[in-house]
Amino acid sequence: MAQTFKVGHLPSITWNRLHLNEASVETALSGNLPGSRYLSLPQGASVRTLSFAQALAELEKTAPVQEQEKYVAGKAPVYHPQKFGTGLGADYEQAMQDAGVPVEWIEIGPAEQEQTITCRMTLQDGESASCAQILHVGENAQVTALYVSESAEDAAGVLALSVRAVLEKGASLKLALVQLLGSGFTALSDVGLSAADGAGAELIQMELGADRSYVGVQPELIGKEASFDSAMGYLANGEQRLDINYNAVQRGRQTRCAMTFDGVLGDRAQKVFRGTIDFRNGSSGSKGEEQENVLLLSNDVENRTMPVILCEEEDVEGSHGATIGRLDEQVLFYLATRGIDAAEAQKMMVRARLGAVARRIPDEAARHRAQDYIDRKVNCDTCVRAADCPQAWNEKGSTGEKS
Amino acid sequence: MANTQDIADVDRSLYDFRDDESDFYRLDEGLTEEIVSRISDEKHDPDWMREFRLKSLRLYEQIPVPNWGPPVDGLDMDHIATYVRANTGMKGTWEEVPDDIKNTFEKLGIPQAERESLAGVGAQYDSELVYHNVRQEVADQGVVYTDLESALTGEYAEMVREHFMKLVPPTDHKFAALHGAVWSGGSFVYVPKGVTVEIPLQSYFRLNARGAGQFEHTLIIVDEGADLHFIEGCSAPKYNVANLHAGCVELYVGRNARLRYSTIENWSKNMYNLNTKRALVEEGATMEWVSGSFGSHTSYLYPTTILKGDNSHCEFTGITFAGAGQNLDTGARMVHLGKNTSSYINSKSISKSGGISTYRSSIEVAKTASGAKSSVSCGSLMLDSESRSDTIPAMDIRTADADIGHEAKIGRIGDDAVFYLMSRGISEEEARAMIVSGFANPVSKELPLEYAAEMNNLIRLEMEGM
Numbered sequence: 001m002a003q004t005f006k007v008g009h010l011p012s013i014t015w016n017r018l019h020l021n022e023a024s025v026e027t028a029l030s031g032n033l034p035g036s037r038y039l040s041l042p043q044g045a046s047v048r049t050l051s052f053a054q055a056l057a058e059l060e061k062t063a064p065v066q067e068q069e070k071y072v073a074g075k076a077p078v079y080h081p082q083k084f085g086t087g088l089g090a091d092y093e094q095a096m097q098d099a100g101v102p103v104e105w106i107e108i109g110p111a112e113q114e115q116t117i118t119c120r121m122t123l124q125d126g127e128s129a130s131c132a133q134i135l136h137v138g139e140n141a142q143v144t145a146l147y148v149s150e151s152a153e154d155a156a157g158v159l160a161l162s163v164r165a166v167l168e169k170g171a172s173l174k175l176a177l178v179q180l181l182g183s184g185f186t187a188l189s190d191v192g193l194s195a196a197d198g199a200g201a202e203l204i205q206m207e208l209g210a211d212r213s214y215v216g217v218q219p220e221l222i223g224k225e226a227s228f229d230s231a232m233g234y235l236a237n238g239e240q241r242l243d244i245n246y247n248a249v250q251r252g253r254q255t256r257c258a259m260t261f262d263g264v265l266g267d268r269a270q271k272v273f274r275g276t277i278d279f280r281n282g283s284s285g286s287k288g289e290e291q292e293n294v295l296l297l298s299n300d301v302e303n304r305t306m307p308v309i310l311c312e313e314e315d316v317e318g319s320h321g322a323t324i325g326r327l328d329e330q331v332l333f334y335l336a337t338r339g340i341d342a343a344e345a346q347k348m349m350v351r352a353r354l355g356a357v358a359r360r361i362p363d364e365a366a367r368h369r370a371q372d373y374i375d376r377k378v379n380c381d382t383c384v385r386a387a388d389c390p391q392a393w394n395e396k397g398s399t400g401e402k403s
Numbered sequence: 404m405a406n407t408q409d410i411a412d413v414d415r416s417l418y419d420f421r422d423d424e425s426d427f428y429r430l431d432e433g434l435t436e437e438i439v440s441r442i443s444d445e446k447h448d449p450d451w452m453r454e455f456r457l458k459s460l461r462l463y464e465q466i467p468v469p470n471w472g473p474p475v476d477g478l479d480m481d482h483i484a485t486y487v488r489a490n491t492g493m494k495g496t497w498e499e500v501p502d503d504i505k506n507t508f509e510k511l512g513i514p515q516a517e518r519e520s521l522a523g524v525g526a527q528y529d530s531e532l533v534y535h536n537v538r539q540e541v542a543d544q545g546v547v548y549t550d551l552e553s554a555l556t557g558e559y560a561e562m563v564r565e566h567f568m569k570l571v572p573p574t575d576h577k578f579a580a581l582h583g584a585v586w587s588g589g590s591f592v593y594v595p596k597g598v599t600v601e602i603p604l605q606s607y608f609r610l611n612a613r614g615a616g617q618f619e620h621t622l623i624i625v626d627e628g629a630d631l632h633f634i635e636g637c638s639a640p641k642y643n644v645a646n647l648h649a650g651c652v653e654l655y656v657g658r659n660a661r662l663r664y665s666t667i668e669n670w671s672k673n674m675y676n677l678n679t680k681r682a683l684v685e686e687g688a689t690m691e692w693v694s695g696s697f698g699s700h701t702s703y704l705y706p707t708t709i710l711k712g713d714n715s716h717c718e719f720t721g722i723t724f725a726g727a728g729q730n731l732d733t734g735a736r737m738v739h740l741g742k743n744t745s746s747y748i749n750s751k752s753i754s755k756s757g758g759i760s761t762y763r764s765s766i767e768v769a770k771t772a773s774g775a776k777s778s779v780s781c782g783s784l785m786l787d788s789e790s791r792s793d794t795i796p797a798m799d800i801r802t803a804d805a806d807i808g809h810e811a812k813i814g815r816i817g818d819d820a821v822f823y824l825m826s827r828g829i830s831e832e833e834a835r836a837m838i839v840s841g842f843a844n845p846v847s848k849e850l851p852l853e854y855a856a857e858m859n860n861l862i863r864l865e866m867e868g869m
Contacts, residue, residue: 013471015763016471307809319812325805
């Protein structure tokens with residue numbers, strides 16, 4: 001049965017009339033794993049399957065204590081009820097728990113070489129599935145974890161994903177999340193990370209498919225010199241709705257955080273982005289930056305952006321920037337002088353913008369699949385069902401008409 | 404490693420004096436229908452205004468306190484007197500103003516400023532204006548500058564009724580509803596078509612009474628092709644109980660007109676400053692806000708500009724300095740409706756000694772606003788780790804034909820910059836003060852000289868003892 005819950009809470013809320021403080025999801029979560037799932041773990045890694053409640057209790061014993069906000073823009077904490085914070089938040093955690101989603105606890109110790117986890121989920125039309133994992137990455141271990149979700153292009157269903165990672169001292173995690181679901185899917189993707197001294201996480205995230213997509217990421221940089229580096233690419237057209245909430249909490253000394261978001265919106269797509277850098281007391285010498293670049297291709301899109309910096313430490317450097325708009329007239333003119341018309345130039349720029357993120361996916365097959373997906377959405381000449389593709393890119397770029 | 408800084412609190416003796424209010428007329432504390440009706444009686448409101456007040460009171464009772472922003476728990480409306488009047492009417496010359504009130508404004512330098520650099524002055528003391536005057540040559544141009552109560556029943560009654568609380572309706576938020584119920588005092592300005600007022604007009608608001616509220620309403624209409632600079636100043640002595648300022652400013656900028664609205668806000672640090680300011684800008688017109696927020700215990704202040712006309716433009720330049728015990732939530736809101744509209748926000752904030760400064764804004768570009776351009780730049784300076792500085796901007800863009808840029812930076816005074824200045828023979832204290840003044844320079848350079856000097860003086864006082 002469908003239930004409604006709130007996700008992606010802004011840590012410091014603002015005017016309610018903007019409808020940006022959180023997102024509301026109406027969907028039914030399932031406790032089933034995807035029917036078709038390929039999971040590959042490195043040698044030496046151990047896996048235990050726990051109930052959600054057991055996993056949270058275990059996490060509380062294993063992960064460093066996270067401080068709840070003492071103060072949120074003058075209010076008592078409005079929202080932070082989780083012991084181990086994630087981007088989508090406590091209501092999603094509760095919904096997964098209520099749905100009976102099992103959690104795979106994966107222990108990864110140090111090894112001489114980088115270790116790789118691959119989780120590839122192929123969903124069928126009408127399937128509702130969940131996948132929850134906790135990665136405990138031991139001291140100085142180096143891990144790459146890849147999660148790819150896909151389905152037929154016009155398939156519908158629900159996929160609820162949850163990945164939490166505890167990075168011990170000096171550990172390194174390269175996490176890639178690639179969402180290539182069909183046009184009728186509701187996709188939820190929730191990440192929570194804690195990084196001890198010298199630990200670092202790199203996140204590459206691509207949100208390309210689904211009808212409704214909710215993304216949340218919360219790295220907590222607890223140890224000295226912990227770091228978080230992320231690159232996200234998204235592409236939404238048709239009637240797609242995308243809600244993104246990144247909340248980087250910097251608590252350790254000399255921590256580093258760099259987040260970039262590159263997106264393209266066409267047709268009647270709607271997107272909300274909340275990106276927060278939160279410097280807590282004790283984070284002296286830390287740096288945090290975020291940048292969002294959004295390319296708008298239709299006058300019917302809705303783009304809402306909230307780049308937030310919260311700061312209670314003097315000795316920090318924080319910055320954020322956003323550029324939102326259409327293609328630069330000068331770029332179009334230059335390309336026109338080279339015989340490339342506006343429609344083709346637009347496709348080139350979309351491919352270039354998202355391709356730069358896709359190239360960082362640490363798996364060749366996944367990289368190609370993401371690039372093919374972008375090509376299909378951008379250019380229906382290469383789409384296998386060009387004649388009736390519901391996501392055909394708008395040739396005129398700004399009228400909302402289908403090609 | 405970062406140096407810690409020991410910074411003294413501002414010397415507020417210039418503003419922190421009180422007058423005896425024993426013979427003042429003061430309504431009971433609290434907010435009831437009876438009190439609102441008595442304010443209406445006091446002011447001889449026309450019937451529509453009496454109904455408007457009562458309707459606003461009902462809205463106030465229904466609308467919740469904001470769930471975002473600084474806490475207002477210390478504000479108990481049952482202990483706020485919404486109407487306090489000195490035993491004097493409004494005067495046209497300073498000589499007629501009672502000595503104690505005149506002395507107050509003399510200490511604040513208002514009569515001197517009027518003589519030297521202003522086209523007209525309105526001085527409000529608690530709930531009522533005590534002085535209003537405009538230079539003859541400005542009046543001869545057809546410029547109207549009067550108290551709002553007179554305008555409500557005089558020649559411009561219909562114009563006032565047409566515009567009063569239409570930009571900021573009482574339904575807007577709880578404190579707009581409060582204002583609609585108990586407003587008192589404030590100014591009405593009308594600048595006729597094509598008239599340029601060469602030197603600024605100024606209103607100065609002084610809240611002397613303990614545990615009282617000030618709810619003045621400023622209504623300015625700048626007609627087609629006209630040009631005006633209006634300055635607003637405010638201060639109050641400090642009490643150990645909460646005072647409240649919930650004023651409202653409504654600005655109408657006609658086609659191809661220009662209005663600059665400058666404010667140096669220096670309320671005492673027991674003040675809840677819950678002020679609402681909004682401008683409607685027609686085709687080809689320009690609105691400029693210059694805003695300095697230094698005082699108050701708690702502030703909610705976000706001047707809003709509705710760029711309704713094609714090719715209209717707005718600039719907002721603001722600085723906020725939050726010291727010990729202060730929680731100042733300030734910023735701006737731009738709403739782009741017309742084609743080829745443009746806006747620019749340049750905001751600076753400084754936090755020290757446990758002060759909390761929040762920059763909050765929104766840029767809203769409607770589907771109709773093709774060709775819109777907006778650029779936001781905000782910088783925050785943290786002077787110690789007891790303080791807090793938050794930046795909470797929003798952008799809501801609904802057309803592809805727009806160019807929106809936003810950048811924000813937060814940080815501390817760089818050791819390199821201090822070292823460089825010290826290597827040139829400047830003391831560390833002076834070097835830090837110079838850097839902060841430089842940081843605030845984009846705002847101070849937009850102010851008339853006297854006000855820029857006042858602002859720099861405030862910053863210097865805040866930075867003493869570093």
